[in-house]
Amino acid sequence: MAATIKDIARLAGVSPATVSRVLANKTAFYGPATAEKVQAAALKLGYRKNTAAAELVTQHSNVLAVVVNSVKTNFSSQIITGIQDTAAAHGLNVIIVYAGITDPEAQRKALLTVIERPVMGILLLSLNLTPENLQLLQGAQTPYCFLSIAFDDGDLPSIASDDWQVGYQATQTLLKAGHRKIGLAAVDSNSHTGRFRLAGYESALRDAGVSPQADWVQPGVYSYVAGREAMAAYGVTSGLTGVVAGSDMAAIGVLNQARDLGLTVPTDLSIVSIDGTEMCELVQPQLTSVSQNFYDMGAAGVRQLLEPGRQLQQVTPIQVVDRQTVRVL
Amino acid sequence: MAATIKDIARLAGVSPATVSRVLANKTAFYGPATAEKVQAAALKLGYRKNTAAAELVTQHSNVLAVVVNSVKTNFSSQIITGIQDTAAAHGLNVIIVYAGITDPEAQRKALLTVIERPVMGILLLSLNLTPENLQLLQGAQTPYCFLSIAFDDGDLPSIASDDWQVGYQATQTLLKAGHRKIGLAAVDSNSHTGRFRLAGYESALRDAGVSPQADWVQPGVYSYVAGREAMAAYGVTSGLTGVVAGSDMAAIGVLNQARDLGLTVPTDLSIVSIDGTEMCELVQPQLTSVSQNFYDMGAAGVRQLLEPGRQLQQVTPIQVVDRQTVRVL
DNA sequence: ACCAATCGGACAAACGTTTGCTTAAATTCA
DNA sequence: TGAATTTAAGCAAACGTTTGTCCGATTGGT
Structure with a gap:
């Protein structure tokens, strides 16, 4: 027609x-x-x-695909903005597809919808692929790059923060304020990211001469409820005066749970959050955070795709921004 | 290769x-x-x-495109989840593209990337198209449906809440609690949505025997800063005991600005928010809201695309959920 | 006025599929 | 045993573009 x-x-x-x-x-x-x-x-x-027809003959496309792990993650909007802006500057169109965070089959379908189509590159947002799905991705002829996630395997192209530093600096922020008993809440110790943050946290503690206690760390999946659960597990008797939370959402979880426990932040408990999204300034008190450069991550991601010569694993800088949730003792 | x-x-x-x-x-x-x-x-x-090749010959595609106005809108995640789920149930793949909220040219490009590709349908998320871009959309052979936005023009397929009711019920919630002087903050009186919410607000007031005052309404674009600005404009001397905010973000803006002005919510000021996203339960105190069924909107949207026989403009139900920001006088 | 160069445009192949039609072989049935 | 039916697989056209090659006509130079 x-x-x-x-x-x-x-x-x-x-x-x-x-x-x-x-x-x-x-x-x-x-x-x-x-x-x-x-x-x-x-x-x-x-x-x-009919772009499909044109792409068929020219064997080349100007669309860049972004695969996102879930709708929920609120930092993704910043990364996507970064991607969008630099992609537009290079005349690229961006399409986004959501993969389920858990279901490998949904993940596979999402991957297939982008792989089976002529896209010039794939950006994967904090996506943990199953081995089969990773293989699927690598089997495609398409360049790809992981964002906001790092791997033990050094061959996988990725752009992320230095997670060890993230953990270290978050903890150090509390140490500098005089805190000694510091918890780590809602980081996922199964992930590369979580392990390195944990290691950074422990190193900071040891460098300051305090020895980490097992019950100071309450793992979780970076979510709001994980934050609440971690804080609930601490309870009021833990003796902790500060906790670093795995994400902004998690931090809000511990904040709210602390309040429910009758604790005042930061008087009774200090919090430093990880991520530094706009959420930090929306809640009361505003969250002190070690902030990641999500926008730059996105921008670097598309550049990585465009210039294959770049180094495989890149690190974007972080900075701690002081707001209202850490009290100096 | x-x-x-x-x-x-x-x-x-x-x-x-x-x-x-x-x-x-x-x-x-x-x-x-x-x-x-x-x-x-x-x-x-x-x-x-090579799906593109296959689609070329079969002249039919199983991808559904979603055009989103901006990365910022936080309710979009619920709609998208609704779309995603029902699309998956029908064997459809979903791709998302962001259109700039302001720039008509970016909007046009986003529209083109989906139109020039074989997609089976287009869902537009609270997107206000320029007349030219609307024409572009209509010129395509592809079925489409607007979501979370309504139009004066009854010919445009759309699924949204009844905005008049939204305004009415939000206001009524405060009236029932004994409030008489009620503000309306951060609704955009240039949009269909805003005009109807305003009308509902005024009707509720009049039905309760209170005559609306011009300085009670502070228009704005539903954003956090719009909320803050509205509250700043009210100041402490307005005499308002309640305000309905145009969105959750806007509500948080008035909440925080009220706090900065030395007002306690809900003791000094009651707030009812519009949208009812998870944000409502993240802040303190938790926001009482008239909540929209975003998930259902998304689901209804894909059904609309699938069955062309449906009525053009559908309305999804709303409900007021009482949390902690309205004080009964 | 003749040859070369230039310009404007047409022809046709190719991209990777799907699918209607055809054909050859194998099977069934009486 | 012969005809009819079924099964298995190949041929070729078609989808809507792009682009290398070719051709005729106009132009310019001498």
Whole structure:
């Protein structure tokens, strides 16, 4: 039903080839008179290019696919903005598909929808692929890069913060304020990210001469409820005066749970959050955080895809921004 | 470079047609022996189907495109989840593209990337199209539906809440609690949505025998800063005892600004928010809200696309959920 | 006025699939 | 045993583009 290049050709009285060229602005191939005729015909027919067909023959696409692990993660918006901006600057279009965070089958389907289509590259947002799905991704001819997640395997291209530093600096922020008994809440010790944050946390503690206690760390999946559960597990008798939370959401979880326990933040308990999204300034008191450069991560991701020569694993800088949740003792 | 159906055919010693059939599971067209050979060859070659090519010939696609106005809107995640779930149930794949909220050119580009591709339908999330872009959309052969936004023009398919009711019930919630002087903050009076919420607000007031004052309404674009600005404009001397905010974010803005002004919520000021996202339960005190059914909106949207016979403009129910920000006088 | 160069445009192949039609072989039935 | 039916697989066209090659006509130079 939709008008094709041939319809235009017929209407304008020229060949499809010529139509293609004037529509692609390949001046040097046609005269002004024909150009006009073609434009008019195209307009009249309401022509819309069939990109799929074009990509089929040119064997190259200008769409960049982003696979996101879940709808919930609130920092993703910053990364996506970074991707979007730099992609646009390079004339690329961005499409996003959501993969389930848990279900490997949903993950696989999401992966397939981007792989089976001509995309010029794939960005994976804090996505933990199963081995099979990773293989699937690598089997495709498409360049890819993981974002906001790092791997033990050094061969996987990725851009993320230095998680050890994240853990270290978060903890150090509390140590500098005079805290000694410091918890680590809602980091996932099964992930590379979580293990390194934990290691950084422990190193900071030891460097300050305090020996980590097992019950100071309450693992969890970085979520709001994980934060609440961690704080609930601490209870009021833990003796902790500060806790670093695995994410902003988690921090809000411990904040709210602390309040429910009758604790005042930061008077009774100090909190430093990890991520530094706008959430930090929305809650009361505003969360002190070690902030990641999500926007830059996104931007670096598309550059990585564009210039294959880059180093595989890149690190974006972090900074601690002091707000209202750490009390100096 | 990538393996094609012909490569498989050559390797398996059959025709491309047969390969296509076994890969598509068109039993009845091939014997078990050939099937095996083909499967093996496909596996060996790491074959990935070229969906673009397939869609070109079948003239039909199973991807559903969602165009989102901005990364910021936090309720979009619920709608998208609704879309995602029902789409998956119908065997559809979902891709998302972001259009700038302001820039008509970015909007146009986003629209083009979905229109110029074989998609089976387009869902537009609270997107206000320029007339040219609307025309562009309508010119495409693709079915579409607006979500979480309504229009004066009754011909545009859309699914949204009844905005008049939203405004009415939000206001009524405060009236029932004994409030008389009630503000309306951060609704955009340029939009259909905003105008109807305003009308509902005024009707509720009048039905309760209180006549609306011009300085009670402080328009804005539903954002956090719009909320803050509205509250700042009210100041401490307004005499308002309650305000309904245009969105959860806006409500948080008035909440925080009220606090900065030395006001305690809900003791000095009651707030009812519009939207009812999880944000409401994250802040302290938790926001009383008139909640929209975003998930259902998304679900209804994909059904609308699937069954063209449906009525054009649908309304999803709302409910007020009482939390902690309205004080009964 | 003749040859070369340039210009404008057409022809046709190719991209990777799907699918209607055809054909050859194998099976069934009387 | 012969005809009819079923089964298995191949041929080739088609989808809507892009682009290398080719051709005729106009132009310019001498």
